[in-house]
Amino acid sequence: MNYTNTKQKILIVDDDESIAELISLYLTKECFDTLIVSDGRLAVEKFKTYSPDLVLLDIMLPGIDGYDVCREIRKISQTPIIMLSAKGEIFDKVLGLELGADDYMIKPFDSKELVARVKAVLRRYNNKDSSPKNNETKEKKVELPNLTINLTNYSVKYNGENIDMPPKELELLFFLASSPNQVFTREQLLDNIWGYEYVNDTRTVDVHVKRIREKLPDNEYWSLSTVWGIGYKFDIKKY
Numbered sequence: 001m002n003y004t005n006t007k008q009k010i011l012i013v014d015d016d017e018s019i020a021e022l023i024s025l026y027l028t029k030e031c032f033d034t035l036i037v038s039d040g041r042l043a044v045e046k047f048k049t050y051s052p053d054l055v056l057l058d059i060m061l062p063g064i065d066g067y068d069v070c071r072e073i074r075k076i077s078q079t080p081i082i083m084l085s086a087k088g089e090i091f092d093k094v095l096g097l098e099l100g101a102d103d104y105m106i107k108p109f110d111s112k113e114l115v116a117r118v119k120a121v122l123r124r125y126n127n128k129d130s131s132p133k134n135n136e137t138k139e140k141k142v143e144l145p146n147l148t149i150n151l152t153n154y155s156v157k158y159n160g161e162n163i164d165m166p167p168k169e170l171e172l173l174f175f176l177a178s179s180p181n182q183v184f185t186r187e188q189l190l191d192n193i194w195g196y197e198y199v200n201d202t203r204t205v206d207v208h209v210k211r212i213r214e215k216l217p218d219n220e221y222w223s224l225s226t227v228w229g230i231g232y233k234f235d236i237k238k239y
Contacts, residue, residue: 007032007033008032008033008054008122009032009050009051009052009053009054010033010035010053010055010056010118011034011043011052011055012024012027012034012035012036013037013040013043013055013056013058013069014038014058014061014084015038015039015058015060015061015062016058019107020036020038021036024036026111026114026115027115035050038061039061040062040064040065040066040068041063041064042063043055043057044064044069044073047077047079048076052079053079053080053125054079054081054118054121054122055073055079055081055082056082056084057069057070057081057084057101059083059084066083066096067095067096067099070083070096070099070100071099071100073100074099074100078154078166079125080121082101082102082103082105082117082118082121083096083101083104083105084105084107085106085107086106086107093203093204094203094207097168097204097207100166102121102167102168103117124171125167140152140174142177142178144177144221144222144236145221146158146159147216149170149174149177151170151174154170156173158215158216163215163216165212165215168208169208169211169212169215172189172208172209172212173212173216173224175189175192175193176189176232177222177234179234180222180235180236181235181236182233182234184232185231186202186205186206186231187202188231189205189231189232190202205231205232209226209232220237222234222235222236223235223237
């Protein structure tokens with residue numbers, strides 16, 4: 001049974017009142033607590049006071065747009081964000097992912113798919129948070145010359161310096177580095193990291209790999225390699 005004080009909170013940011021109310025209804029039926037905000041600037045303020053477990057964020061907003069809201073939230077929190085865009089609107093999925101969004105949906109969407117996406121993103125995020133609490137002694141870590149990837153506390157250290165890396169980038173890097181020299185298709189990576197399939201959208205993987213490479217350039221010990229026509233692998237060189 002779900003009690004009020006244990007409900008996960010969803011901040012719904014959308015200036016279309018009818019859509020926002022409908023989304024709220026779907027999620028309330030699934031025992032989520034919801035708060036609707038219709039303005040971009042107000043959304044940033046309400047995020048700080050409401051402390052949601054997940055944000056459903058429309059792109060086209062008065063005040064500041066969804067991209068700017070996402071950018072502001074990512075300055076202070078890694079709370080999951082699912083971006084929303086109406087069909088026909090200009091929506092740069094790559095930009096949304098690069099800003100740190102965890103997922104995106106195009107309106108109109110099926111209510112069951114919306115709920116499934118919300119639950120999937122929350123499940124991944126909550127599993128990440130609960131692992132160190134459940135077993136403090138078992139760290140999920142990959143250690144290489146000049147690189148440490150720690151999935152337990154979601155940190156990456158390169159040449160002795162902490163590297164700022166959003167959850168999805170870190171999870172993808174850890175997954176590849178945990179199976180060195182093994183080739184994974186984009187579809188396999190989508191399934192393992194995102195938890196469900198983005199139909200015909202393997203570009204999501206490419207965007208995240210590109211961002212990782214910008215932060216961690218190849219060196220004499222290891223490299224994140226493209227296997228043309230197949231996918232990616234994390235090469236470990238002899239040292």
